[in-house]
Amino acid sequence: MNPLAQKTVEYLQAILPGAVGLMHPLSLELRNGLPHYLTRFDLYELRVARREVLLAIAPKDGTGGETKKMLHILATKTGLPVLYVLPSIQSYERQRMIEAGIEFVVPGSQLFAPTLGLALREQFATALSDPSDLISPSAQAILITMLLDDMRSPVVASALAAKIGYTGMTATRAVRDLVAHGLVEQRRQTRTKVIALTASRADTWKRAKPLMRSPVLRTEHPRRPEIKAGHPVMRLAGVDALSHLTMLAEPKHHIWAVSQMHWVEIQRNQPPVLYAGDAQEAVQVWSYPPTLGGDTKTVDPLSLILSMNGSDDERVLMAIDELETKLWR
Known part of the structure; x- marks a missing residue:
């Protein structure tokens, strides 16, 4: 059995207790009816949320850019919804696959499978979003x-x-x-x-x-001359910080991060803050100090990645992947 298939079953059992059955290789009858180029996939049948699902693990040499077409043919030939199994996925690749309607699972981290039904999606969302x-x-x-x-x-x-x-x-x-x-x-x-x-x-x-969660509690837009580079408790954040750490273009206006405690102190010790719709500076108020990276201009790269969860800007997603790749070299 492919180790990735086993990890997939264990992952689904963990997030959907009682809803995942036994896995077995695709039956010879169905496999014999497939075009030869599709037999290069490792294929397994699995019962998930009262439905039979086909787990498809791509060949090591890839699918040659025809992933969507191949998975569609697999579904048509077997009559089963196909769940594409990946060992890992980049943020921008994930977005493209979702837009293409490709259902996939990355054991240990992600699942996108809308055709498996509302109950599965709800259970999955609850399992991942429960604050506890x-x-x-x-x-x-x-x-x-x-x-x-x-x-x-x-x-x-x-x-x-x-x-x-x-x-x-x-x-x-x-x-x-x-x-x-x-x-x-x-x-x-x-x-x-x-x-x-x-x-x-x-x-x-x-x-x-x-x-982990995003450290950003809220974003404020004060018009204040005291918000500037070199402030001991503030660091560049968001796209502004990402542009300093990757090849992403620098934004027109700065984005700062400060802890909740220090933001209260700044407002107490400085002149009253003037808020306006045309304020050019943005301040992210964080749940912990944005100075974990030491004496640097920007917030630390790990907190930065977490703070940008949910971005749908492909340029930003690619920059985040670039940053994350460099971290563990």
Whole structure:
């Protein structure tokens, strides 16, 4: 059995408990009725949400750009809805496949299968969007700091949290959250409790990403001269930051990020903010400090990627993929 097929079943069983049946190779009768070039796919039948589905795993040498046509022929010849199985997918590729109506699954992260029915989509959406399944903002900030600083050796969680500005109590809750999700392990080293990643940085990011949320709480548009480069608690964010880290063109107006706590302080200590529809500066108010990347002009790249979830601009999606690829080289 193809390992990717097994991962797909395990993934579907995890997000649709009780709704996924046994998987078996496509019957010889149906396989013998296929054109020879389609037998290069690994094909499996699987019962999902009371419907038989055909899992199609592409040949290693690809489909030659004829994916949509081939999957359509598979569906016509077998009489089964086809779910295209992929080991991974780039953001811009995902958008193109959705627009083309290609139903697909990426084990461990994504599922697009509208013809399987409303119940499946609702269960999937609920499984991924339930806030209780996500790690807290403080846990997210601590984990991102560990990933950015390449902390492969054990570190003292309380000291790490203090650098971000968190109390010991917040650090304890955050570590408990990360341990519960299997992202870090905690152990005692002499008289001190330390934490360490349970996998490589790239693998940890891949596992943690679906459990993370955008740090952006809201976006405001104040007209204020104090918003400028070099502010100690503010960083360039959004498309503005992305243009500094990739080949994306720089926007006309700046976008800044600041934590909720610091934004309150800025408004308290500075002259009243004037809000106007023609304000040129945008300020993203974040759930944690946008300064995790240290003394840089922009927010850290991991938080930046998370903050741009949901973008449908293909240029932005391609730039995000470029940035993410460079991170783990």
